[in-house]
Amino acid sequence: MAGQDITEGLPLNVGNPGTSGFWTNNAEDYDVAFGGIPFFMAPTDQNPYQRETAPYRKEQFDNSREPGEQSLTGWWLRSQSSFHGGTGIKFYDPSAGESIAYRYFDSQGVNPWVKGQVTLLRDTTNVHVVTEPVNTTTTDKAEQHIRSIRYSNKDAILLHDGYDVDRIDADGTVVHWVDYNSGTDDPVFAICDDGKFGYWITNDTASGKLEWNKKLLSDGAGVAPTVVFTHPSITITKCEMEYVKDRIIVCANNSVYEMTGASTSLPTAVYTNPNTNYTYTSITASGPAIYTAGHSGIYSTIQKYTLGTNGAMPTLTQASVAAEFPPGEIVHKIFCYLGYMLIGTSKGMRVANINDQDGSLEYGPLIFESTQPVYDIACADRFAWATTGVGSNAGLTRVDLSQLIEGEPLRFAYATDIAGVQSSAHPTTAVGFVGTSNRLAFCSAYNSTNGALYIESASTLVTSGYLQTGAIRYGTLEPKNFKFVRARGVFTYGAMDIQTIEENGDINNVITYNAAVGTPEAATTAPELPQEFLSYKFTLSRSASDTSQGPVFKGFQAKALPATKRQRLIQFPVWCFDVEKDRYNVITGYEGRAWERIQLLENIEAEGDIINIQDFTTGERVQAIIEQVQFARKTPPSGNFSGFGGLLTVTVRTVL
Numbered sequence: 001m002a003g004q005d006i007t008e009g010l011p012l013n014v015g016n017p018g019t020s021g022f023w024t025n026n027a028e029d030y031d032v033a034f035g036g037i038p039f040f041m042a043p044t045d046q047n048p049y050q051r052e053t054a055p056y057r058k059e060q061f062d063n064s065r066e067p068g069e070q071s072l073t074g075w076w077l078r079s080q081s082s083f084h085g086g087t088g089i090k091f092y093d094p095s096a097g098e099s100i101a102y103r104y105f106d107s108q109g110v111n112p113w114v115k116g117q118v119t120l121l122r123d124t125t126n127v128h129v130v131t132e133p134v135n136t137t138t139t140d141k142a143e144q145h146i147r148s149i150r151y152s153n154k155d156a157i158l159l160h161d162g163y164d165v166d167r168i169d170a171d172g173t174v175v176h177w178v179d180y181n182s183g184t185d186d187p188v189f190a191i192c193d194d195g196k197f198g199y200w201i202t203n204d205t206a207s208g209k210l211e212w213n214k215k216l217l218s219d220g221a222g223v224a225p226t227v228v229f230t231h232p233s234i235t236i237t238k239c240e241m242e243y244v245k246d247r248i249i250v251c252a253n254n255s256v257y258e259m260t261g262a263s264t265s266l267p268t269a270v271y272t273n274p275n276t277n278y279t280y281t282s283i284t285a286s287g288p289a290i291y292t293a294g295h296s297g298i299y300s301t302i303q304k305y306t307l308g309t310n311g312a313m314p315t316l317t318q319a320s321v322a323a324e325f326p327p328g329e330i331v332h333k334i335f336c337y338l339g340y341m342l343i344g345t346s347k348g349m350r351v352a353n354i355n356d357q358d359g360s361l362e363y364g365p366l367i368f369e370s371t372q373p374v375y376d377i378a379c380a381d382r383f384a385w386a387t388t389g390v391g392s393n394a395g396l397t398r399v400d401l402s403q404l405i406e407g408e409p410l411r412f413a414y415a416t417d418i419a420g421v422q423s424s425a426h427p428t429t430a431v432g433f434v435g436t437s438n439r440l441a442f443c444s445a446y447n448s449t450n451g452a453l454y455i456e457s458a459s460t461l462v463t464s465g466y467l468q469t470g471a472i473r474y475g476t477l478e479p480k481n482f483k484f485v486r487a488r489g490v491f492t493y494g495a496m497d498i499q500t501i502e503e504n505g506d507i508n509n510v511i512t513y514n515a516a517v518g519t520p521e522a523a524t525t526a527p528e529l530p531q532e533f534l535s536y537k538f539t540l541s542r543s544a545s546d547t548s549q550g551p552v553f554k555g556f557q558a559k560a561l562p563a564t565k566r567q568r569l570i571q572f573p574v575w576c577f578d579v580e581k582d583r584y585n586v587i588t589g590y591e592g593r594a595w596e597r598i599q600l601l602e603n604i605e606a607e608g609d610i611i612n613i614q615d616f617t618t619g620e621r622v623q624a625i626i627e628q629v630q631f632a633r634k635t636p637p638s639g640n641f642s643g644f645g646g647l648l649t650v651t652v653r654t655v656l
Contacts, residue, residue: 023036041574042573085101086103091473107416107465109121109466109540117553120494121465123462126421139297139330145158186208198215200214201239213226214261229264231265242283254278258312270315282332295330380438396418396431397415429444464540465540469556472534480563482531487555508524530563569652570651576631589643591644593643601626602629609625627652630651
């Protein structure tokens with residue numbers, strides 16, 4: 001019935017028959033022994049020695065949520081009709097939970113987020129070089145920032161890359177909006193915008209002190225920025241700034257300032273961290289509070305600033321710590337969205353609940369672990385995109401904030417997303433949307449060679465992408481013969497290859513679907529031998545004639561047969577008298593011996609344990625369970641058989 005293992009009713013070798021369960025012939029030449037109890041065979045036409053394949057002990061009525069998948073006879077089926085639960089499972093066992101039914105093991109280049117279909121993602125184009133590396137002097141700090149902007153009715157981004165800030169339009173047009181010189185000038189330490197002006201901080205070339213600049217987003221390369229002010233006593237070594245709640249929050253060195261676009265001087269700090277080594281990494285805001293994130297060495301925190309009744313940030317002597325992180329996990333990015341705080345760290349990405357009243361945080365476990373830090377996050381609709389890399393390339397991971405992973409609070413469905421062609425040895429450091437469009441831009445850092453800025457295509461799909469299912473094992477470790485697979489979808493444009501992946505990683509081709517072939521059921525001829533589990537890989541390829549079109553994959557069904565070694569029923573007719581004689585006329589026995597042996601066998605049968613069966617006429621030795629003991633009292637067949645006794649029929653079921 002539902003909830004029971006697929007192999008219920010199949011005997012397991014849970015016993016351990018000892019050496020005392022064997023019989024060794026000495027003076028007498030017995031024919032068979034059951035658990036060390038010897039007998040002479042007595043086959044006749046009416047009571048023959050028989051052996052046959054055993055039927056399953058228990059026929060099961062299957063009322064599970066996936067009909068047929070718990071059957072002990074016939075096909076074992078496994079199907080999946082949607083993949084919107086994202087990646088991250090090793091085994092595809094839907095009985096493990098509702099969300100498992102829609103999850104899979106791995107993917108690249110495909111979009112699983114529409115229920116009931118998988119399609120190819122859009123391609124990306126390398127439009128500009130990135131020249132700055134990750135800054136390891138401040139604990140692995142990204143030197144790139146991407147800001148979504150719109151100016152003069154054009155969608156664009158600002159790419160901050162060390163000494164330069166470039167304005168890049170959706171069509172790839174690049175304007176060197178801010179252009180400082182390495183070796184002469186200091187870099188742009190931080191930048192933000194308010195939708196009209198861009199603001200940034202550097203150090204004045206002459207004095208080496210903090211310099212505040214602004215420039216219209218619509219101004220071209222030839223328009224010099226406005227130097228609003230310099231500060232005579234502060235030299236910037238590290239800085240973050242962000243436009244939140246109609247103000248600009250600046251974290252300069254170890255102090256926090258509240259400014260506006262109209263500020264003409266640096267105000268008094270609202271908070272100065274007593275730890276001069278503290279490095280601020282990110283700023284965001286929710287309804288009740290403004291937050292900053294940072295770290296000192298291996299210790300990282302998120303600090304909270306609750307606004308005063310006048311709407312301003314109060315001057316603090318001690319910031320309120322809203323969250324602390326395990327030693328060694330550094331927070332690089334915080335971003336409030338849909339009532340959550342998204343947290344990018346050196347380990348991966350977390351999500352925190354925000355208290356509507358006081359802005360306190362309660363963060364959850366890592367949604368995913370990344371080989372590189374999550375330096376940046378961009379959001380739209382119900383999704384968040386995190387800079388992670390995709391496989392061996394620079395790229396992004398997408399998180400669906402509407403899909404909680406079952407039984408795991410604050411863990412959401414996720415999958416790899418768009419990628420570039422550059423190696424992930426160039427960390428992905430920044431991401432943002434191109435203006436108000438639905439096209440993403442992301443960049444990778446310099447590492448021995450230049451990094452790159454990628455912009456998502458408006459319509460061109462990636463050449464190919466794949467989805468690999470979780471390993472299918474039908475809820476049991478028993479071996480299976482995987483026989484057939486059939487996928488469903490629309491293959492008018494492009495094609496889809498189906499492959500099997502074995503436990504050792506070997507990949508076997510099954511079939512290619514396209515407009516001409518259709519979607520027939522295909523035999524999985526490899527692997528040939530039974531497997532404990534098997535995965536399927538579906539590789540989608542776009543149309544050769546129309547790069548904006550590709551196949552639509554809607555689901556699959558796999559068929560397998562149980563490959564468990566079949567059991568046998570063996571029926572032994574044997575004599576059971578007090579006194580008996582073997583084929584060599586050796587007489588053995590005593591009064592009461594027949595009754596003792598019958599009782600011993602009936603006790604073994606009642607216990608249901610495994611015993612050793614020895615057939616000395618064939619040399620066979622097996623382990624088995626006694627299925628039935630039947631005794632018929634008969635007249636002794638000759639003068640050499642005497643006393644109480646008769647014909648004993650012992651039926652056993654082999655287990656090994």
